[in-house]
Amino acid sequence: MLVVACIKQVPDTTQVKIDPVTNTLVREGIPFIMNPFDTHALEEALRLKDRFGVRVAAVSMGPPNAEMTLRKALSLGADEVVLLSDRAFGGADTLATSMVLAEAVKRLAEKDELALVICGKQTIDGDTAQVGPGIAMRLNLVPLTLVDRIVDLDLAAKTIVVSRKLEARHEIVQSKLPALLTVVREINKPRYPSVPMRLEAQDLPVQLWDNKVMNLDVNKIGLKGSPTAVRKIFSPEREQGEIIGDGMKDPEGTAKLLVEKLVQKELLAL
Amino acid sequence: MTPNSKIFAIVFVAAVLLFIWSCVRRFSLVTIGKPEDRFDNFPARIRDTFLYAFCQKRVLQKPFGINHFVLFWSFMVLLLANIEFVLKGLHHSLSFMLLPAFIHNPIYFLFDLFSLFALVCVIVAGVRRVVAPPYPEAITLDAYVILSMIALLMIAYFNLHGVELAVGEISALMPISAWVGRTFYAGIDLESAHSFINFWWWLHAIVFLVFLNYLPYSKHMHILSSIPNCYFRRFGKANTLPTETFVKGAKFGVETVDQYTWKDLFDSYSCTECGRCQMVCPASNTGKPLNPRKVIHDLKVNLLANGPIIKEGGKPTLPLIGNNGEGSITEDEIWSCTTCGACMEVCPVFIEQMPKILQLRRYLVEMKATFPEELLNLFENMEQRSNPWGIAPTERTKWCSQLNVKPFDASCEYLLYVGCAGAFDSRNKQVTVALAHILDAAGVSYGILGKEELCCGDSLRRLGNEFVFDRMARENVKLFKEKGVKKIITLCPHCFSTLANDYRQYGFEGEVVHHADLIDSLIKQGRLKLKKKVDAGRVVFHDSCYLGRHNDIYESPRSVISQATGKAPIEMDRNRAESFCCGAGGGRMWKEEHLGTRINLERVGEALTKNPDTICVTCPYCMTMFDDGLKDKNADKVMVKDIAEVVAEALQ
Structure with a gap:
């Protein structure tokens, strides 16, 4: 059985600034990391490997330097990693991205029966949360989004029960396999690679699948296959806050002021 | 008179052979350890063996050490007496009597006197164990067996010579034996005298030989091993652990006892369980499971259990790390160490407890990737953003946004290595600003690396994450070389x-100076002129472990405080080399303190007994721990200040 984890290398957004002229992210000199949500997706796949002995493949679409992130996946225990990299894939929106990733999952599933595809709920650079469900739709998998726990997995009966973390409630749902999960941070604590695993991973192959391998219609991938156009990116202006009272000298009076303000703004009802 | 020489010769040879066999069996286990060069520095080793083994310098640092000192020298003198005893037992003519009277008289007098010293010492030691033991578990059967045997030897000695003197068998200046003779054996007939002599002689001989053979199996093995252990002491820094080579198939850290060096293993044989390490250990003192004495004891037990199996090529049966009781060290123990080095500072025989713990951490982190979960964030942040908090490197210069601090270039004499706390921690940023003012006032030429600065990796190394530390150290040294850094100031x-x-270890040869030393020398050279004496009230000074114990810098911060305030700082009860850790070293800064009480509260409590207005520190970790501790103790009217802040005030 195969579990595919989709991971993306993203710029460390705590360090990213937006270029006001081009509306793009200023990526120069910014270190790249594995998308934090995807570390949880990979971890969940690796836990299934530990429990059920499934084969774990990690797949990523990105520039050639994304190899580094895939090597990290190897050092954590992924059995096979694939880098989808080609100029033709570049500039893709979520529609085109999910196309390439879905085709890659199909190829991976040729040798082994697919049980699950696991994605992070979203990436921290694009924040769309669309690629996971997009892959599911293209592959006709059941999309189970925002999963914070796999309650039960029966590979023989091909069923899965998961808990979905929704606003103010949880939803426990059952589905047939194969399915696609997008996971939230609460699902697990990612592991840390041991040194022998890291050293091992340095020499393991990262498969490069470009469009010669994938052989996809260039009009459906990359910039050409992306109907989305970015008009403008900006950080929303936030109103400057105000400092009320003096908490050090008059904590009680200040607390009273705060409560009054909150009531005024209907954020608190007395 | 001498009892049957032939029987004694047989008993003696058998006992000595047994003793040698025991020693070879035990000490040869040390050879399963890895090689380590402790044979350099011959003159210094001889000097320190004299100073610490024979003059017992560290033993005497505690008042009760005097008892051990006297017992030790009694043993040295009585070693001669016992050699004579054996020789005389083998052949009646072999004794110091062969020497002229002006030599043998003082010798016998000394033997008599030192036998009394030894007897008094073991009685005192025995009583102490009942009345005021150094620590509760010190009352062991082992201890009493040994003390009783020594006492018995002395009693036999006095009685033997007492009878001999009473009946005129010998004549020598032995006042104590003579008194015993007068008191118990006055006027006895020759026949019963001979039976007494026979009895006491054989008792002495048997206790002596039993004692000899008991040694290798008891904690008193230290009689054999502690002198060499002083000889083989470490001269370098104990917490600068050896580097590792990261190649496939290699093992990292210590999982099994044979992965330690022979000296680590020899250490375990040299411990007499005096408990001084546990009395100064911040973990042991705050109810945490770590006890450095126990770690060394467990190592010994583990070596004795697994050593013979490993020697035969087998697999160890008793895990070194785990919850298997005696002989195993638990993960909670391993993670409790603050690497403050207090244990190594007090050990009379130079046992190195802390590096052994760090080797176990290396195994857990590098081979197993198991560690307290709080550390995962730290490790990831270090790898991704080269600082413990995971703050964007671009914020490294925020502390000086209002100042005119220039980037380091070839024209700068010093690199001001701000460090992560100095750059990111809001309280410690004020210290950095204060230091910048001082450097400017003294006209020191310096620059910073700004967002290019990387974390030094201290926490990683102390937490056993050598792989990432190694990478960061290489990057830093490369950066220093590229920038032409020759001198570095650290906060x-x-x-x-x-x-x-x-x-x-990574080839960085530049000069590194902590701001305490630098400010002190700037003031003394007259380059930094203080405009006023700062009134900081009662100033208590806290020694940082990594400045003090690990680097022997004790006086400069005190001198700086004296210059800036006009008064010498008030000393805490535990100061200088005896200073008590704030609780944040060894990567403990980034870990919760779930077990026992909080170390910083213990230290803050100690400081508060001095009724301070200001507590002066030299370390960002100490700053945080004291700040937190004072809040917890509702004593936040007491200020915590870095010495640089006090000096900066004196400039205004």
């Missing part, structure tokens, strides 16, 4: 120690 004793000691 943090941990950065200081890492750059000054650990980075030597």
